[in-house]
Amino acid sequence: MSGLWSLRRRISYAARRSPIKVFLPLIALVVFVFYMMRSDTITKPNSxxxxxxxxxxxxxxxxxxxxxxxxxxxxxLTFSSNALEKKEKVLILTPMAQFHQEYWDNLLKLTYPRTLIELGFIVPKTTDGDETLKQLEQAVKDVQSPKKKVPKFSKVTILRQDSEAVESQEEKDRHAFSAQKKRRSQMATARNSLLFTTLGPFTSWVLWLDADIVETAPTLIQDMTKHDKAVLAANCWQRYYDEEKKEDSRRPYDYNNWVESDEGLRLASQLDDDKIIVEGYSDMATFRPLMAHFYDPNGDQSVEMKLDGVGGTCLMVKSEVHRDGAMFPNFPFYHLIETEGFAKMAKRLGYEVYGLPNYLVYHLNE
Structure with a gap:
């Protein structure tokens, strides 16, 4: 037994003295460190x-x-009246609570080169938002897939809203007077999240286009940028079937494009700081001239109208306006909120705000 024990001790001692046993772990460590350093370099192609x-x-x-x-x-960076000639990039931003195929089909009809267009969407974190996200992603894949032989948009960004969303998307609930402050505050937060995430150093123009806008001229971007205005709103109407006349008809829809009135200023002077004025409701009559009512079917589409408030259904903004700090206040700003508050903020920054009373875009008839 003593001989066997002595042999085991000699073998153990020899193993401890073996160069392979000593250096193999060190070699493995060096190889591992070299691999990690090389992998770090590979994963940073711009380094x-x-x-x-x-x-x-x-x-x-x-x-x-x-x-x-x-x-x-x-x-x-330029933002000019000949945007197409100068190849100015346009960022189209859409808060999307529901996906409407008519909106997407209309978007695809725009003639401005898709290589100069970036798209940005924000979808609420609701059950309906889950379905909206699926439909939107599929629509985007059908265009952006490398297998599809169609022009691609320069970039598409889809955000999932991380803040509280509007609970009901029913038209009667969305437009109820009592719901406006909360609803518009939530919308303002969503718009700001979308804007701050997607606005890039190449962006010349930002086109705010609601997900309910289902009909525009194919030349919408060219038509609006040629006016070379810092903030420019189209006149949003709605097509519908008149049951009394038994014929197709149309009516004004967006009442957030307006000119300030003496009554509006007087009303604002009497309100507490946390109160807002909501346009287009009999509950709070301001008697402001509304651009929606200035439409002339025989008038020149290029006629401009100075505004003090705007809606977000179809709004073209020079990127410098947003870069200078004009955003969508989700709090009462001079008794205004969201898009109307944005117009006030832009004007406070020294920019003029305009609308096109004879240039129509159409909202979905729900």
Whole structure:
């Protein structure tokens, strides 16, 4: 037994003295560290490049050797009356509580090049929102899939709302006077989340287009940008079937595009700071001139009208307005909120706000 024990001790001692036993763990550690460092490099493809602007009249970027720093010269960014010629990028933003195929079909008919259009959507975190998200994702995939031989949008962003959403999407509930402050505050929060997430350094124009807008001119973007206005609203109407006359007809829909009135100012002066004025309701008559009522079927579509309040159904905004700080207040701002508050904020920043009374877009008839 003593001989066997002695043999075991010699074998154990030899194992401890073996170079392989000593260095193998060290070699494995070195290989592991080298692999991790190389993997880190591979997963950062831009780490050996930086972006700089070219000294040309175009707002362009190129990659050159250097560190990982992104450079953007916003002085080269334009927002002009000839947006298409200058290839100015347009960001179309839509808060979407429900998916309407008519909205999507109309969007696909726009003639502005899709390579110059980015899309942004925000969907509420509700049960209905789950279904909306599925339908929207499928519609986007049908266009953006590499297998589809159709023009692709430059970028598509879909956000899931992380704040409280409007509980009911029924038209009677959405437009009830008593629900307006809470509803519009929630909408303002959603709009701001969508805007702050998607506005990029290449964006020249932001087109706010409601998910209920189902009919516009195919040249909508060209038509609105050619006015070269900081904030410009289209006149939103609605097609419907007149049961009395037994014929197709149409009527004004968006009453949030308005001009301030003496009565409106007087009413505001009497309100507490946390109260808002909601336009278009008999409960709070302001007698403001509403752009919806200035439509002339025989008038020039390019006629402009100065406004003090705007709706968000179809609203074109120069990106510099948002960059300067104009957002959608979810709190009473001079007794206004959401899109009407945005118009007030833009005007306080020195921008003029306009509308097109004879240029119609159409809301879904629910």
């Amino acid at each position: 050996r490049y930086k972006y700089v602007r070219e000294d040309t009249d175009q707002f362009q970027l190129k990659q050159v050797p250097g560190d990982h720093i992104s450079h953007y010269d916003l002085n080269k």
